[in-house]
Amino acid sequence: MKKLKRSGRLVDMTYYLLQHPHEVISLSRFSERYHSAKSSISEDLVIVKEIFEEEGYGSLLTIPGASGGVTFIPRMNNKDAAGLVDRLIQQLSDPERILPGGYLYMMDLLGNPRLMHEIGRLFASVLADKQIDAVLTVATKGIPLAYAVGHYLDVPVRIVRRDLRVMEGSMVSINYVSGSSKRVQTMTLARRSLAPGARVFVIDDFMKAGGTLKGMVDLLEEFEADLVAVGVLTESVGVEERLIDDYISITRLSEMNIRDRTIQIEAGNVLEKVKDR
């Protein structure tokens, strides 16, 4: 790269940091990239840090000194989190979304990559300090959420399957009871997907009784992996017996009357968990 002025460095540095969340980047790397003294790079980083932190894009952790470096931790501030949750409530509060069995049509929202990214950033903000090693979800609808969180935390995504058309070598399967239908089902994950001791965030799009999420939590035990947190885009209240007690929800389906076609959506518990920086 050719030698750049401060203005050019700031553009390139911002781009670079956004592409490398949670990665420690040494000052030398930037210094070589821009043919600039580390003291100039440090001054650049002060400017980037100020904007990122004031606007709630995330924190820039700097390790000072010649051997120092910098890490971008994506976050979302209270205001943006509340705005995102509000927009979701608006969009979900449409009686046309009512599906048989007390489910909610959400594929249009789940099919929107930008929205998924924003939700991923919100979850990643809550989880930023939890040292997550992997995100676990179940095919199919949890996948876009899992990748968005994985992107902002820079950790791999592992996908549990409910079918057996899988060719990934040795597999681990467990049976679980779907909380809603009370049917016994099977879920499967490749043996090489998770290392023992891995710290895992489990995510899905929708939680009623929580049977599927409970299945994933049980599956983690087979891998001797550690559950750090559970997240859902929407939780449904009014469930007789919930199998998962501790979770992060973005929205909450608090009422649904299939006959009258009325629906009520409110904010989940995530806003209590976002801390302003």
Place this chain on the structure above:
Amino acid sequence: MKKLKRSGRLVDMTYYLLQHPHEVISLSRFSERYHSAKSSISEDLVIVKEIFEEEGYGSLLTIPGASGGVTFIPRMNNKDAAGLVDRLIQQLSDPERILPGGYLYMMDLLGNPRLMHEIGRLFASVLADKQIDAVLTVATKGIPLAYAVGHYLDVPVRIVRRDLRVMEGSMVSINYVSGSSKRVQTMTLARRSLAPGARVFVIDDFMKAGGTLKGMVDLLEEFEADLVAVGVLTESVGVEERLIDDYISITRLSEMNIRDRTIQIEAGNVLEKVKDR
């Protein structure tokens, strides 16, 4: 937002543009956001544009004048594209990846959100001027690729299912013949997923005979949608009869000997399709 100096504006603008690919942003919007004259904003954008285009991050299309605006089109230059393809070849050229039936274990790569994003940017670079309206894939392994492309093109992702546990209202199903197993299978997509006339990019992780991709292309006809292009992460050569002729591939499995456990991977045709800007 408080009034910022040029240095602060450049950081914030870069962040904003990256979060809003393919969106036309008016100069007034930036002007209001930073309490700065449009002439200053225009000068900022010249700096951003120079870096983005020199480093191959993408183009910044500017519509000059008071009512003008700017659009960020993510791209990847030849050099970075070749580097990405090389890294993939290195990683895929491991005989341990050989799976029964001539398939290739790729879940570790597909499970890496950052790698998926890079591949998504490469596809989006080739497709940048094609006016894509939606990305279509089939559950499960094509999904992370589809979302990465959808993110960089800022278009929705639609997912074809092979099971029937779908509750999304009216569905369209077709039968197709899996090219490899010659079995008749069913694939399904919700009626409201695609509008007539939609311009669609179809993507999957792996193509042997191309039966699944051909199924998706046939399904598009049921929706009166238009196929713009087909993309795969890896194509397998040595297939007797290929059902899809025109496609973009990132890598190519040119030889696999299951008995001797040898494997050969080379670059796909994507590098011929990337144009330097």
